[in-house]
Amino acid sequence: MACIEARSLRKVFGNTVALDGVDLKVEEGRIVGLIGPNGAGKTTALNAIVGLTPYEGTLNVLGCDPWSQRDQLMREACFIADVAVLPRWIRVSQLLDYVAGVHPRFDRRKAENFLAKTTIKHSSKVRELSKGMVTQLHLALVMAMDAKLLILDEPTLGLDILYRKQFYDSLLNDYFDGGRTIVVATHEVEEVQHVLTDLMFIDRGHIVFSCSMEELEGCYFEVMVQPDTLDAALALKPIHQRRVFGRTILLFEGAEKQQLEDLGEVRTPGVADLFVAVMSRQPDRGQGAVQ
Amino acid sequence: MNTQSNATAPTLGTQSAAPADIPALQQFYSLIQRETWESRYLYIAPLAAAGLFLLGFVISMVYFPGRLRSALGSAELHDVINQPFDLVAVMIMAFTFFVAMFYCLDALYGERRDRSILFWKSLPVSDTATVISKASIPIVVVPLFAFALTVATQLVMLVLSSVVIQGSGLTAGMLWSQLSLFHAWHTLFVHLVTGHGLWYAPIYAYLLLVSAWARRAPFLWATLPLVAVGGAEKIAFNTQYLVTILEGRIVGGPSVDGAAAGMNMDAMTPFTLTQLVSSPGLWIGLLVATAFLAGAIRLRRQRGPI
Numbered sequence: 001m002a003c004i005e006a007r008s009l010r011k012v013f014g015n016t017v018a019l020d021g022v023d024l025k026v027e028e029g030r031i032v033g034l035i036g037p038n039g040a041g042k043t044t045a046l047n048a049i050v051g052l053t054p055y056e057g058t059l060n061v062l063g064c065d066p067w068s069q070r071d072q073l074m075r076e077a078c079f080i081a082d083v084a085v086l087p088r089w090i091r092v093s094q095l096l097d098y099v100a101g102v103h104p105r106f107d108r109r110k111a112e113n114f115l116a117k118t119t120i121k122h123s124s125k126v127r128e129l130s131k132g133m134v135t136q137l138h139l140a141l142v143m144a145m146d147a148k149l150l151i152l153d154e155p156t157l158g159l160d161i162l163y164r165k166q167f168y169d170s171l172l173n174d175y176f177d178g179g180r181t182i183v184v185a186t187h188e189v190e191e192v193q194h195v196l197t198d199l200m201f202i203d204r205g206h207i208v209f210s211c212s213m214e215e216l217e218g219c220y221f222e223v224m225v226q227p228d229t230l231d232a233a234l235a236l237k238p239i240h241q242r243r244v245f246g247r248t249i250l251l252f253e254g255a256e257k258q259q260l261e262d263l264g265e266v267r268t269p270g271v272a273d274l275f276v277a278v279m280s281r282q283p284d285r286g287q288g289a290v291q
Numbered sequence: 292m293n294t295q296s297n298a299t300a301p302t303l304g305t306q307s308a309a310p311a312d313i314p315a316l317q318q319f320y321s322l323i324q325r326e327t328w329e330s331r332y333l334y335i336a337p338l339a340a341a342g343l344f345l346l347g348f349v350i351s352m353v354y355f356p357g358r359l360r361s362a363l364g365s366a367e368l369h370d371v372i373n374q375p376f377d378l379v380a381v382m383i384m385a386f387t388f389f390v391a392m393f394y395c396l397d398a399l400y401g402e403r404r405d406r407s408i409l410f411w412k413s414l415p416v417s418d419t420a421t422v423i424s425k426a427s428i429p430i431v432v433v434p435l436f437a438f439a440l441t442v443a444t445q446l447v448m449l450v451l452s453s454v455v456i457q458g459s460g461l462t463a464g465m466l467w468s469q470l471s472l473f474h475a476w477h478t479l480f481v482h483l484v485t486g487h488g489l490w491y492a493p494i495y496a497y498l499l500l501v502s503a504w505a506r507r508a509p510f511l512w513a514t515l516p517l518v519a520v521g522g523a524e525k526i527a528f529n530t531q532y533l534v535t536i537l538e539g540r541i542v543g544g545p546s547v548d549g550a551a552a553g554m555n556m557d558a559m560t561p562f563t564l565t566q567l568v569s570s571p572g573l574w575i576g577l578l579v580a581t582a583f584l585a586g587a588i589r590l591r592r593q594r595g596p597i
Contacts, residue, residue: 052412052595070592071417081409087329088405094328101321102416104313138410 020205240277
């Protein structure tokens with residue numbers, strides 16, 4: 001059964017079309033990176049998935065309609081909206097008490113064990129914690145919730161590299177067990193790419209690209225070509241080219257790997273490079289418009 | 292995948308053993324508790340007021356035996372003894388009424404302003420349960436707390452004054468005979484539960500609705516439109532229905548003929564259950580409160596952080 005299934009999902013805010021007919025399907029056990037430029041509709045899509053915003057079209061998440069069954073859905077789904085949504089006035093111990101008091105699948109001991117590995121004190125108020133510690137605290141809560149689906153919207157924005165790395169390591173080592181599904185929207189593409197099983201690029205309310213990491217490795221190649229073989233390489237119709245230190249790096253889609261190896265060293269492209277290539281193919285979006 | 296599902300087998304085992312649901316009452320208790328953690332002024336302000344009053348009362352004890360002696364045998368005796376007890380009850384009532392209104396204005400606005408609504412909504416708690424728990428604070432919890440605090444403060448006052456009187460050579464028994472505390476407590480309890488809880492319910496529900504709706508300055512949104520509408524009504528039709536309705540709601544109370552009962556202590560005669568149930572004002576108020584709360588639930592569902 002698909003964990004998330006959306007058909008022609010549409011959401012309009014005034015004159016702005018945030019989601020313009022999004023179709024997507026996320027199977028159980030996948031870790032999907034939802035990647036897109038600012039204002040692409042990532043947050044709107046994730047908010048619709050966790051029942052925070054009404055929408056047009058059909059959306060099924062873990063068998064629920066998120067908008068009308070949010071409280072039921074949130075028993076089996078978790079959501080980290082941002083780095084700073086934990087109430088600042090609450091104490092860590094109160095937060096644990098509260099979540100244990102309202103969430104049927106929350107294992108308080110698990111959360112405490114996780115917190116024991118950090119420097120967070122139970123008597124601290126959230127306002128006294130650093131941004132990184134707040135994220136650790138939120139992660140501790142989420143990891144103790146035993147959910148089937150975890151939705152993360154820029155969970156590490158503004159954190160330093162150590163906290164970011166630790167966040168994704170914990171997620172992968174302590175949380176992900178193959179049965180859970182994770183959808184993460186982020187700008188920090190390079191840092192999450194080793195974590196992901198699937199990629200989804202979103203731009204101006206459309207899913208413009210979607211593939212699994214295996215497909216990425218089998219279909220997309222990056223070749224650094226010398227000037228003398230450039231013409232031969234361009235004849236194979238790369239989807240994107242960029243110049244680094246006087247040499248040209250070409251990105252190919254669906255080309256024969258053998259053929260490419262004659263032109264230069266073949267590598268699997270980084271998600272960031274692929275993202276730039278896909279975005280620059282979008283109509284009305286010039287090359288380099290997206291960083 | 293197979294090896295992984297083996298590794299998670301123990302988790303799955305505990306999962307199926309865990310209760311699938313948290314009883315509604317237990318969840319409700321957690322929600323109420325959460326409110327008292329966030330809005331500590333709900334009890335700190337009345338406690339501080341009661342503390343300050345007690346301090347004043349202790350100071351008054353210096354003159355108390357003298358005043359008592361000069362009032363002995365006269366009709367004033369009853370007043371000298373009862374006045375501080377009545378005063379503290381009225382003061383705690385006023386304090387809790389104000390903190391309850393202040394609480395309502397912030398209850399559904401604050402969580403949107405500090406973005407914590409995104410966290411609260413990520414938990415399996417419905418908007419209905421949330422709004423009902425927030426409405427229960429002014430309608431149920433605060434009146435009960437006001438009652439408990441008044442009784443506790445009056446008990447302390449009783450012990451203090453008894454000791455002082457006994458020490459000054461008078462008998463504390465005369466104090467006790469002049470005070471009919473049990474009767475007063477019964478009256479107070481009924482007044483708080485029916486008046487401050489049920490009769491004021493539409494006021495609190497209105498404030499909660501504004502709190503769920505306003506993008507900024509909920510206090511202004513709650514008050515200025517009423518003033519403007521009242522003014523417009525006066526100039527357009529030379530009537531003041533709105534003012535009358537609001538006045539009846541704030542200073543009135545449930546009574547048989549619907550007349551304003553007033554807020555003073557003498558008017559706090561307990562209503563019989565029949566009188567209460569037959570008061571149309573009470574039922575209309577509760578209906579209006581229900582409609583306001585339904586609106587607040589709807590808004591809470593739709594509105595995100597501001």
